[in-house]
Amino acid sequence: MIREQAIAEVRKAFQREFPKVRVNISFDKDFEETFIAIDDERLYNSEDFKKFAAQLETDLLWPHGFFNIFFVTSIDSPSSSVEESESLDQVTSTQQGDSVEQASQRITSLERQLSALYKEVVALRSRTVFLENRLAQIQTQQSTQLGNWLIDLYAGSGGFTPSAYVGSGYVHTEPRYLQFAIEQQESGSSEEKNEILPQAVGQG
């Protein structure tokens, strides 16, 4: 039995025993762990559910070698890697004849999902800020390296040394400037470099 078959059996068991409960199944590829989450904390803590889940473990999952499948309630935290879950569209699609209690449960479920989504957004924002800072660091390092390289290049030829531009944010890392400098080094005179390089390096 492969994992998907085991999960399908679990889903069938849920539909049979708890047809109204909303089940969210996520798979964490890094840890190879599956989380079967239900959106009903009261049910999760009930003896009926504990017996139900334990029976699935001892009769279905463990005998087939599935040890990293965890039954949880999704209230506390978002799943880091969702493999299959009911979409918001599915959740929000109203069913004719729903009772007030069912509608209330759906709203509660939506609120929890929104809360989980919000947490994910916060996490993504945090990650974005980190990456932006890292990018700025790399750009600064590259600018400094290129500046040092240009200093070395022109100090050796007796021509213009653009040291005044290095610390002023005028040094660029774009390939066209690098190519320009190489071409000047290979073919141009020192007078030409003096005339052209400051303008080119200082552009933008």
Added chain:
Amino acid sequence: MRSDDATHLQYAYKNERQMTLQQKSEESIQLVSYCFNNQKYCTAAGGRPYYAVFQRIKHLLETENFDYSTFLDSINSKDKLYSHGTISMAFSRHISATRKDISEASVAAVLLPLHQLYKVRRDADYVSGSGVTAPELKRHFESANAILKYIDQLPAKGART
């Protein structure tokens, strides 16, 4: 944690270098209690309810000479010893094998909240944007305590219930 805060903790063990896993379990659960009562460090303590149970289970298995390697071989698992995925099964199987009239499924049912505590611990420690509030930590404390109480009340190995 500031040193004046740390003094509030009730360290029951003079020589912490020689703590048993059971003592570590007790300290873990005390720390959780301190955190939600004082509404401090609740996310940092979010993983301790899980570990309080994990340490207690491992202590029992070790002191009752449970052969984890043989157990892993018997289930064709390549997991490490005392892995998070296999410890519930190991404990359930050991208890049902060494205590009369206790089934594997009944132990697994008691341990089910450990799944939730494990996920809380993972998210609290590793997932950005995930935190644990004091009321949530109190709930996790209660879940862990229920399992710890069950383990404490188990009959001795080989005894009838």
